[in-house]
Amino acid sequence: MKYRINDDFALSRPPEGPVASYIVSFAEWLVGQGYGLVSTRNQVVMAAGFSGWLRQNKIDLGGISGEHPRRYLQGRGQACRPQRGDNAALRHLLDFLRSVGAIPEDVEEYQPSPVEIHLQAYESYLRDARALDRQTIVNYRPVIRDFLHFRFSDGAVSLAELRAVDVTNFVQKRTSRLNIRRAKIMTTALRSFLSFARYHGDITSDLAAAVPIVANWNLSSIPRAISRDDVTRLLASIDRRTPIGCRDYAMILMLARLGLRSSEVSTLELDDIDWVAGQIRVRGNSGQRNELPLPADVGEAIADYLRKGRPRNACRRVFLRDKAPIRGFDGASGLACVIRRCLERAGIDAPTKGAHQFRHGLATE
Known part of the structure; x- marks a missing residue:
């Protein structure tokens, strides 16, 4: 059963969760802010999905924090392709809920970490410039997040400070606990990210060439073609x-x-x-x-x-x-x-x- 938002569009089903009763008002607020039909529809769909996620995690309006949008988007990114306006949609939703007094004014807005900012730029590059499919992006994302945390922890991320030894140390420490297939995905993702960083001008040297090659000697004598x-x-x-x-x-x-x-x-x-x-x-x-x-x-x-x-x-x-x-x-x-x-x-x-x-x-x- 469809849930009509206004005369222009409807959701495929009624929204659930603590934000459900505010969905129509949120759509009207967006229109009043000057957003077009497509943008309004996308943001309403995002708000309905976030509301359902809050319900599944037993979080009411009073318990919403700035961390929740980030956690929702991370989980959502495993199931569907992230879009450029996802963060903004949830930020607009929190602004609206504050404006109507549904959540306290002191709820902190989600601010992506330095690692997340670089990760989002890389994902946009893979999606828009390289036209890679969703599954490839899903496979690469955790590798690059792990690498950036390995090198910069939770501090500022300066890709210009990366050196070949950072790359080789990361690969050596991570490959010891991975099988051949996952190790190859890791090194491929790392080369892709370092090529992107050079393309973007963040680094000047070809650090992608410093990524070690994962050997696969144990299968070298086995024919891999079915007869x-x-x-x-x-x-x-x-x-x-x-x-x-x-x-x-x-x-x-x-x-x-x-x-x-x-x-x-x-x-x-x-x-x-x-x-x-x-x-x-x-x-x-x-x-x-x-x-x-x-x-x-x-x-x-x-x-x-x-x-x-x-x-x-x-x-x-x-x-x-x-x-x-x-x-x-x-x-x-x-x-x-x-x-x-x-x-x-x-x-x-x-x-x-x-x-x-x-x-x-x-x-x-």
């Missing part, structure tokens, strides 16, 4: 008479025939398929869309899933989860679970349990 025979066995083992089987077969066939990354399969949308031209558009790591030919067998598998297996849902993703909430896969881990389950059911001892082995297999052929 053609194993791919054939795997696809034949999937029961295509079930909705889940139709979906799993189509996804794995796309990996095997087109050499796509797991993210390119899981984020494929209905509008990305051009059935007339026999093409699909996939989103690469940089956010760019590339057009690829759609082989007949892959197209038939996708069409079979759309006709027989895909739940009725407003989500535009082609492949949907089979468990509630019904929506697209959250990331590469969802598709990896599907592959692992199918490999185990088929009794195939594959080089790895993830999606990249299909890409290696196609390249090997």
Whole structure:
């Protein structure tokens, strides 16, 4: 049931929490302050989400502090892409609540720490200049926060003071407790941030070159490409008479025939398929869309899933989860679970349990 804010827009459901009764008044206040429709709607949605978070954490109006917006935004950033106006929206909400006497005047406004200020600038760069997807930003964020705290603690952050020894010390101390995959994510994120700092003019030397390379000798002799025979066995083992089987077969066939990354399969949308031209558009790591030919067998598998297996849902993703909430896969881990389950059911001892082995297999052929 929709909750109407004014004649121009409504929320998808009634707001909950201690701020709920002030949401309509907040919208009117924003309009009176001169904000346009889009900005007002975005700020109202943010206020409703913050109110729900307060309710979940059992915080009433009298208990709101300047720390709560920061904690809410940190948690929210794990689920959806941060926007440039998020901080301002919550600051405006607190200003409004003070103006109507809902919270005390002495509630301290949230002031981002020096680390958070640099982190927000870096995230904006990844999102706007590099067009990286949300999951990549989510993976990089904690690494850079940890690095800045490691070097500057909670004091002022002066990137110009960074030296190569700061970078190597951080990597040496952190990699000892990480597995190979997490260590590589850490070093990749660190190189990305240091390149950004140089691009932004905060540092002049190429500190990204000082980030050590994480060795992976323990896997160097193991072939990582799944064989053609194993791919054939795997696809034949999937029961295509079930909705889940139709979906799993189509996804794995796309990996095997087109050499796509797991993210390119899981984020494929209905509008990305051009059935007339026999093409699909996939989103690469940089956010760019590339057009690829759609082989007949892959197209038939996708069409079979759309006709027989895909739940009725407003989500535009082609492949949907089979468990509630019904929506697209959250990331590469969802598709990896599907592959692992199918490999185990088929009794195939594959080089790895993830999606990249299909890409290696196609390249090997």
